[in-house]
Amino acid sequence: MDFTDIFKNNITVHTLIESMSEGVIFINKQAEILLVNKMANQLFGYQNNELIGQKIELLIPNSFKEKHKTHLSNYFSAPKIRPMGHANSILSGLKKDGSVFSLEISLSFINTDQELLGVAFITDISARVKAENELKIRNIELDAFAHTIAHELHSQLNSTIGFSQIILNNKNLSEEKRNSFLEMIVSSGFKMDSIVREMLLFSSLKKDEIRKTQLPMKEIVREAIRRIPESKKNTADIVIPTAFEPSIGHGPWIEEVWYNYICNSIKYGGSPPKIEIGSSQTKNGYSKFWVKDNGKGLDKRQCEIIFVDPQQLGDGVIKGHGLGLSIVKRIVKKLDGYVEVESIPNNGSIFSFYLPRSANNSL
Template identity: 40%
Template sequence: MDHEINKLQAEQEAQKRIAFTAGLLQGDITIRTFMESLAEGVVVINIDGRIILINQRMEELLGYSKIEVQGESISLFIPERLRAIHDKHISSYFSHPRIRPMGIGLDLTGQRKDGKEIPVEVSLSNLEVDSGRIGLAFITDISARKAAETKLKKKNKQLDEFASIVAHDLNSDVSAIVGLSEMLIDAEDDFSAEETREYLQEIANGGRKLSEIIRELLLFARMEKGDCVFSRLKMTSLIAPVQERLKREIADRSASISIDESGHTVMGYGPWLEEVWFNYLSNALKYGGTPPIIEIGSRKENDTVVFWIKDNGPGIAAEDLELVFNDGNDARKRIIKGNGIGLTIVKRIVEQLSGKAWVTSEPGQGSVFYLSLPSA
């Protein structure tokens, strides 16, 4: 115990001598006390770039204690690849010292004792004391801000791609509806009752497609708000309303759908997962064989449940498989035509539910779309 007390006292005396030498201790109120009250990490260095002292926040930030960095070069806090240029900046700063922020428009990086690099923001100041000029660096860890910026950039990119796809799909369907309607109005007497009925059916189909796009837009907006409550769900109970929504397409294509009635349950949000199944089933109907033969099943794998939907369509080339779920990708639009936002929605929903979506396929052998989610 006495040894530890003596060691502590020696450390305190050493720090006090350094502080006195630097002119940082004056009366009852010290700059050191002020430094310890700051939320930023603070490093005090001499003109040679050697560390005089650091505050507690700096200890927490980079993992070094005050005593082990005293007298060391400030480059200790800099990744090795950046030290040479940093030393030049230090020399340049003391040649023309001034109060200024450092690294405006630059990505500055600090290095912890354990070698981990963190993004930082640095402001510099200086002070003339009895022992000469000293520099003060105020260090702020901006890891959280950088992560938020990255997330925002990704979200903005997704929104731009989503808006582009939606605008294209809406324009295509609206143009078709307007074109057919005007044709019926301008040449009403030129068409038979059967032809008129066919065109009206196409208009109705276009209207349903628009309704589905708007439905998915509303779903997308709700996803952005995170306005949902998760619950235990039996997936087969979500497929029934999807079949009801697609009953006309199922009948028109004389599709055969077989469903494995397993009792697997997952944690999720019903409206989101219904939309996943709507997109998967509608794709199987569009790109299945003639007629479409569709199988839906599931299996338990450790702590997850894997669901799948298999069609008898022409399949997807191996080089195109990884493009199917890519947001806003022209190749994906080529592979999966029609409502381009469908698989974008699927991917985003599944990721927000801590799951995974993927596809396997061989040309001429159909495709199998998968969905894995945490088991309930």
């Protein structure tokens, strides 16, 4: 009678292992699978008895197969109960369909009358790993967000205080100079008001549930442009299309997206800034909306991190980008869309966002 028969004839042990929430796999020194429970078959996508007699390497991604053979040999030479892998490592399993998933494995062993057997207790941790990765990204973005808020507010406050002191302390200022300094103070006030708006919006994104509706995009764009101080937008040539592709979302949030994109395009556009706004239909049921500028552009690395970790962009690029783009990404993601930047150094940039054309196309 082999091990499998002994196992199945012991009804209590059989029932216990089959009812476990973890996958359980028994193997011998030759790395042959002797027994698997129902959960192990489900985890790896196999039917009953499909894995029996197969090598355990069948369940291991190709990049880890050779290393695993060494680990297996070492384990059988000195077996003990322990977790598999290192504290900071994430193990991977290979499913029947070829997909790879993250898992945790605890190792144990059984000494039978015939041979020494290894036992692996397997847990799928894909959801946890995904959540941890998303949390890491959010923390990076939050750090960038907080850093940029402090930097922007400090800069605008310094400007306001500095020009106010000049006006107060210098009674011989010409009316032209005085008015120029007052305009700068007002401009700083607008900027701080915008930062406070964005902070409040950032906070509301975490808790507010909104009802998505068809967006009157042309009106939203015009309202976003209306909020930009005259001294800034008068320097730019802004081209708006006569019509936009349809999409669903939340108007006030999308206004904030346009406001940030357009402000950045004015700030980082050419001299003078030439800005083109537009939209197009995509093949995946989304509408693409974009703001194109004639600025110095971004390189490939900057494009990859500008929405994630703008602090790494360097002086002259982060200022004015970090706060707004962190919010833009969150807004669009919460509306079941996504963001993108296309750019070539010295050839301008296109900042875009994608929204579902209808409720049926939401992620």
